[in-house]
Amino acid sequence: MKIILVGAGLVGTHVARELTQEHKDIIIIEKNSETARIITNELDCMVINDDGSRLDVLQKVGIEDCDYFIALTGSDEVNMIACGMVASQFKNTKTIARVRNPYYGMMLDNHKSFLGIHHVINPEIEAAEAIVRSIEEGVSKDVFSLIEDRVQMRLHRIESDSPFKGKSIQQIRKEVENDFLIPVLNRENSMMIPSGDTLILEGDELYFLGNPTTLDKILGQSWSKKHPVHKIGIIGGTRIGEFVIRKIRELVHEHQKGIKKVFSSFLRRQEVSITVLENSKEKAKALSQLFPDVTIINRDIGEEDVLEQEEFSKLDLVISVTESQSLNLVSAMMAKKIGARKAIALVINNSFLKLASSLQIDHVVSLKAAVVNSILRIIRKANIETIHTFYQDDFELLRLTLAPHAKPVGKQIRDLNLPKDALILLILRGSENIVPSGSTVLQAGDLLGLIAKKDVISKLETIFESADEL
Secondary structure: OEEEEEOOOHHHHHHHHHHHHOOOEEEEEEOOHHHHHHHHHHOOOEEEEOOOOOHHHHHHOOHHHOOEEEEOOOOHHHHHHHHHHHHHHOOOOEEEEEOOOHHHHHHHHHOOOHHHOOEEEOHHHHHHHHHHHHHHOOOOOOEEEEEOOOEEEEEEEOOOOOOOOOOEHHHHHHHOOOOOEEEEEEEOOEEEOOOOOOEOOOOOEEEEEEOHHHHHHHHOOOHHHHOOOOEEEEEOOOHHHHHHHHHHHHHHHHHHOOOOOOOOHHHHOOOOEEEEEEOOHHHHHHHHHHOOOOEEEEOOOOOOOHHHHOOHHHOOEEEEOOOOHHHHHHHHHHHHHHOOOEEEEEEOOOHHHHOHHHOOOOEEEEHHHHHHHHHHHHHOHHHOEEEEEEOOOOEEEEEEEOOOOEOOOOOEHHHOOOOOOEEEEEEEEOOEEEOOOOOOEOOOOOEEEEEEEHHHHHHHHHHHOEHHHO
């Protein structure tokens, strides 16, 4: 797969890095000479120092046989025009534009044919959706859902007094009379796919996979079931904060109207109160006009004891989404220290995700990771979607739905020749949850949950792709 990416800023560089790890053929076009020089030394791909919005430049790098054109410069207008130009000249090339301005985004959503752009990515909306998904799943870096309320994965650390210590996976499955899997474990910061004979040691981190009710019986109830979230505080009246408010209200409305069944007890409350702390008087005024039922406080988070004075200690959840990732981390930790039950911090740099377990913050959301995951969902073949990344060894929890003409349909799993570092964990077929074996025959419409190393995802694309994608 050939991809041309224009704009090697923070997000563009991270997107390129992820795509090269999946063995995609990437060409980066960066206008700034110093940035282009740095990226050339960092990434194993072709880097062109030129203007990627010019047709002659794109023709020189072979735009005519390009599968995807991605515009991620800092200018919405440049991204839109560049994608529109490519879409009009090269019909077989799909275009993806980074567009931050909500007005442009709304216009493109309402008029799909506008400029011929195929996909629009708004980083702020992607980050807000990632935050709300975290809330739905109980605000925990140790719990994430594979399929809404049907299948969940939870991390369980083995302490010195754990009943699982010193036992094999097979023994644990025999002793616990419930249907579950332990598809992956972390031992001394090294991820592994265990076998039935694998012995569990003190300090191991096991990932249990199963129905949430079953996992409650084995590991105890998750935090969200014990502590319904009613009071939410948002630090930073940014566009991300605004989008978070809108999406929370949408989900509460959908649940109350019976439009959508929501698993998290957070959304089972009939009312959710929201308080926003914003230091800009102009932004605070604008937010109060947009959301009359939201409490807007115009104060600086840097003021001494501001969180205590504004009673953030009594909140169930604090979400810090200012423009500064360091301030988000510090304010989230401060909120937890004074008594807030849960805290989420937004960061830009993915390196903080690796430190999340050592920080006194319940969940860290990366804007770059949210954007990258959205782009990967578009680009990857076979509908392969990343649910969670295990940063210790670049393992990913994936899911995909088999298309009617997917190559594996009608085949047994043992005949797929899956890579060594990939495993099908479960299959959802209608209302049935299937723990697969080598003889399991796959059917069209099956939803598969897999775990795999990042560098074999391209092989999975080839194995599971549809005849329509060839």
